[in-house]
Amino acid sequence: MAEMSAEKYLADVELAWCPGCGNFAIRTSLAAALAQLGLPPHKVVLVTGIGQAAKIAHYVNLNGFNGLHGRTVAAAAGIKLARPDLTVIAESGDGDLYGEGGNHLLHNIRRNVDLTVIAHDNRVYGLTKGQASPTAPRGYRTRAQPAGSPSAALNPLALAVALDAPFVAQTFSGEPDRTANLISQAIQHRGFSLVNVLHPCPSWNRVQTFAWYKERLVHLDETGHDPGDQGQAFAVATRSGEQIPVGILYTTDRPTFADGHPVLSGDPVGLRPLPSSDVVRSLLATFS
Amino acid sequence: MAVRIAGAAGQGVQTLGEILARALFRSGLYLHGEFSYHSRIRGGENAFTLRVGEAPVFTTTNDVDLLLALNEEMLDLYRPWVREGGVVVTDEAVGDPADREVRVPAVRLAREELKLPIAAGVILLGTAARLLGLDRERVTDAIREVFGDKAEPNLRALDLGYDHVPNGRWQLPSPQFKHGEAMLLTGGQAVGAGAIAAGCRFLSSYPMTPGTAVLEFLAMHAAKHGIVVEQAEDEIAAINMALGASYAGARSLVTTSGGGFALMVEGLSLAGMIETPVVIHLGQRPGPATGLPTRTGQENLLFALHAGHGEFPRYIVAPSDAADAFYLTMKAFEVAETYQVPAIILTDQFLVDSYVVVPALDPARVPVHDHHLPVEDLARMETYNRFALAPSGISPRTLPGVSEKLVLVDSDEHDAYGRITEDLEIRVAMVDKRLRKGDGLRAEVAPPEIYPTGSLRGKRILLGWGSTYGAIREAVERLGAGYAHVHLRELWPLRTEELRHVWSEAEEVVLVEETATGQMGRLIAGETGRQPHRFVPRYDGRPFTAADILEAVR
Numbered sequence: 001m002a003e004m005s006a007e008k009y010l011a012d013v014e015l016a017w018c019p020g021c022g023n024f025a026i027r028t029s030l031a032a033a034l035a036q037l038g039l040p041p042h043k044v045v046l047v048t049g050i051g052q053a054a055k056i057a058h059y060v061n062l063n064g065f066n067g068l069h070g071r072t073v074a075a076a077a078g079i080k081l082a083r084p085d086l087t088v089i090a091e092s093g094d095g096d097l098y099g100e101g102g103n104h105l106l107h108n109i110r111r112n113v114d115l116t117v118i119a120h121d122n123r124v125y126g127l128t129k130g131q132a133s134p135t136a137p138r139g140y141r142t143r144a145q146p147a148g149s150p151s152a153a154l155n156p157l158a159l160a161v162a163l164d165a166p167f168v169a170q171t172f173s174g175e176p177d178r179t180a181n182l183i184s185q186a187i188q189h190r191g192f193s194l195v196n197v198l199h200p201c202p203s204w205n206r207v208q209t210f211a212w213y214k215e216r217l218v219h220l221d222e223t224g225h226d227p228g229d230q231g232q233a234f235a236v237a238t239r240s241g242e243q244i245p246v247g248i249l250y251t252t253d254r255p256t257f258a259d260g261h262p263v264l265s266g267d268p269v270g271l272r273p274l275p276s277s278d279v280v281r282s283l284l285a286t287f288s
Numbered sequence: 289m290a291v292r293i294a295g296a297a298g299q300g301v302q303t304l305g306e307i308l309a310r311a312l313f314r315s316g317l318y319l320h321g322e323f324s325y326h327s328r329i330r331g332g333e334n335a336f337t338l339r340v341g342e343a344p345v346f347t348t349t350n351d352v353d354l355l356l357a358l359n360e361e362m363l364d365l366y367r368p369w370v371r372e373g374g375v376v377v378t379d380e381a382v383g384d385p386a387d388r389e390v391r392v393p394a395v396r397l398a399r400e401e402l403k404l405p406i407a408a409g410v411i412l413l414g415t416a417a418r419l420l421g422l423d424r425e426r427v428t429d430a431i432r433e434v435f436g437d438k439a440e441p442n443l444r445a446l447d448l449g450y451d452h453v454p455n456g457r458w459q460l461p462s463p464q465f466k467h468g469e470a471m472l473l474t475g476g477q478a479v480g481a482g483a484i485a486a487g488c489r490f491l492s493s494y495p496m497t498p499g500t501a502v503l504e505f506l507a508m509h510a511a512k513h514g515i516v517v518e519q520a521e522d523e524i525a526a527i528n529m530a531l532g533a534s535y536a537g538a539r540s541l542v543t544t545s546g547g548g549f550a551l552m553v554e555g556l557s558l559a560g561m562i563e564t565p566v567v568i569h570l571g572q573r574p575g576p577a578t579g580l581p582t583r584t585g586q587e588n589l590l591f592a593l594h595a596g597h598g599e600f601p602r603y604i605v606a607p608s609d610a611a612d613a614f615y616l617t618m619k620a621f622e623v624a625e626t627y628q629v630p631a632i633i634l635t636d637q638f639l640v641d642s643y644v645v646v647p648a649l650d651p652a653r654v655p656v657h658d659h660h661l662p663v664e665d666l667a668r669m670e671t672y673n674r675f676a677l678a679p680s681g682i683s684p685r686t687l688p689g690v691s692e693k694l695v696l697v698d699s700d701e702h703d704a705y706g707r708i709t710e711d712l713e714i715r716v717a718m719v720d721k722r723l724r725k726g727d728g729l730r731a732e733v734a735p736p737e738i739y740p741t742g743s744l745r746g747k748r749i750l751l752g753w754g755s756t757y758g759a760i761r762e763a764v765e766r767l768g769a770g771y772a773h774v775h776l777r778e779l780w781p782l783r784t785e786e787l788r789h790v791w792s793e794a795e796e797v798v799l800v801e802e803t804a805t806g807q808m809g810r811l812i813a814g815e816t817g818r819q820p821h822r823f824v825p826r827y828d829g830r831p832f833t834a835a836d837i838l839e840a841v842r
Contacts, residue, residue, distance in 0.1 A: 013707065042692045047532070050699065057696070058707050063688035064696040065535055066708070068558050071528040074520075078532025078540075079688075081516045082490055086536070086689045104528075107521035262511035269489035269516050270537030270687065274658060280485045280651045283509065287471035287481070288648060 022199020316463020414449020
């Protein structure tokens with residue numbers, strides 16, 4: 001596929017994100033990844049939920065399904081099962097994907113539908129003004145959790161590795177080229193891919209700032225990490241302390257939902273014609 | 289003529305019932321077979337009540353001519369319902385010998401002759417079949433259909449039972465139809481077949497009785513008919529997957545019961561907002577909450593009508609019998625596609641699980657069409673606006689990836705293109721556009737059925753909807769002159785004009801409904817200002833019979 005200009009994917013509309021938000025850079029990285037792959041915009045569906053991150057469906061020139069909060073991955077799976085000919089990307093925030101939508105994430109990793117899930121992870125709820133998200137650390141104080149969040153943070157990387165997700169990566173919005181590269185690899189990988197994009201929220205998260213992340217990033221491609229080793233990947237994902245791993249944690253190749261599926265191996269069901277009357281009559285004949 | 293087979297779960301009541309139903313069907317007779325069961329896999333009470341007729345039968349009965357009791361508990365429970373002149377067939381070891389009993393050494397023969405204890409039921413069925421006047425060949429055919437390769441020992445069991453009695457006690461009516469002129473199916477199968485006939489390509493659902501029957505039917509036929517069927521992680525996933533698939537071009541169905549539908553409600557509202565068709569099969573059972581999981585009721589009418597936050601049009605049907613379920617399921621798909629709205633098929637456990645013989649189904653009765661914009665038309669457009677402000681409210685629809693035009697849908701209020709907006713003038717225009725579809729929808733709905741035809745002046749009306757059709761019809765026939773039956777099978781939009789006419793003509797309107805509160809009465813009162821004069825409720829989880837209604841009305 002011919003490489004395209006990234007501009008083509010960016011909609012010329014007003015962006016309603018706060019100044020300094022990591023979402024701007026993620027949008028640019030997404031466009032760059034699609035341009036690298038030369039994917040025509042009309043062959044891509046961007047599925048989003050609700051939240052600041054989810055507004056991205058309106059800020060790009062792609063097909064879009066901006067559905068319900070938390071149901072991003074479920075809707076994306078439905079689109080991909082109906083139309084395996086389309087590239088389907090599910091993109092939303094940590095509250096949407098890991099909180100309200102946690103069950104869909106779990107089960108679509110099991111299903112292994114060929115989706116790319118891009119999680120904007122800033123550890124807070126932006127649109128509803130700053131409550132703790134599932135990835136906020138224990139003790140994180142907000143107006144809704146004045147005594148500090150009483151729950152441990154969800155570790156989405158460890159979860160995905162444990163469930164044998166075929167592609168698990170983490171990146172930082174402040175490194176747009178690396179982010180674009182990871183998104184492009186995630187799209188190309190067969191099966192379910194998760195890219196967790198850490199990003200600062202200058203409006204609500206005063207702890208995990210741009211500088212805070214910058215100091216802690218460890219690039220896995222520079223440490224000799226073997227993404228094919230699930231045990232190593234799990235160890236990296238669960239390593240506590242001051243280092244934040246970025247890069248590809250884990251890749252594997254296991255059968256996707258569509259592999260060997262009696263219907264998905266044929267024409268996309270979303271494009272099949274209405275049944276012929278002969279077919280319907282043969283079905284009804286089984287009742288007579 | 290009516291027969292009841294009763295036993296514990298695990299004794300094969302369903303299989304025996306299906307064999308008997310098939311044997312009668314193969315004899316050219318109409319029938320209705322009601323399966324009533326406890327919510328458990330083994331033990332408890334399972335009963336299959338079968339009525340035979342020379343014309344279609346759409347309702348069940350309390351009393352029967354022949355009781356086949358598979359254990360003592362069922363014998364005691366159902367013996368009082370055996371009619372004068374009727375017969376009980378049981379194993380020789382069950383209960384005390386009494387009048388009107390045919391006792392068969394079924395358990396001993398199954399063990400000693402067949403080395404297959406479970407075949408005792410088929411031995412008893414053989415005896416019952418002979419008493420009923422069934423041809424041995426018809427029962428043999430039915431056993432082959434039901435058991436397939438495992439038919440052999442069951443055919444021997446049939447002979448042992450059939451030959452246990454020297455001759456029949458009844459004579460069956462002569463065949464009423466030839467092969468191919470009628471069909472035997474359950475309401476659940478009819479919904480599934482209607483979905484396939486209407487071009488359903490995607491089903492995602494979470495198992496819940498009685499909705500599961502449709503999931504299983506489509507799963508069985510998915511490979512052959514090119515349908516993606518997936519068991520979702522929950523009902524919320526189910527409807528959101530279905531909406532995704534529908535956005536991408538697949539006619540989509542979800543099937544559930546009240547509790548699962550409750551979880552789908554936000555998704556229903558999404559369907560209204562993104563104007564993406566979806567068909568919801570809602571098989572009702574008594575609630576609240578888990579309620580009576582394997583029983584029947586009509587408690588979800590107002591819930592189905594009002595579910596979903598915000599205001600958007602929808603289409604609701606309530607089939608009266610299995611044939612109706614086939615046609616109305618087809619219509620639900622077609623209406624959902626035409627108007628880009630959610631359509632709800634409101635059935636219940638009684639309709640879904642009952643076997644019935646209906647005149648052969650004809651899919652040509654409900655034409656289905658492709659409603660997408662032709663690609664040539666798209667090519668002529670500079671921009672494609674998914675939510676263009678059409679006079680009918682129906683914006684021309686295309687799919688993602690079939691042309692270079694992009695398709696954007698949004699659960700936020702949006703402009704014609706689909707982009708999120710806070711422009712309040714656009715908001716008002718979009719609400720108006722969506723609601724305008726209600727005008728077209730109203731014209732799709734057929735008027736209520738009135739029986740007998742002719743003037744309603746001075747008559748007492750029994751008013752019902754959905755699966756109570758057969759029971760009410762039979763009651764009205766038995767009540768005779770002075771009574772009429774008004775039945776609704778397309779519930780929303782409501783045909784208010786005809787209902788106002790019914791009230792203005794009739795002496796009295798009696799609502800017959802399987803609820804405690806009379807939901808259709810409240811719906812009609814809200815829409816027309818007219819209230820039923822009386823209400824015959826039922827909410828014990830059992831379906832109405834004509835006898836129940838007669839007793840309440842007289």
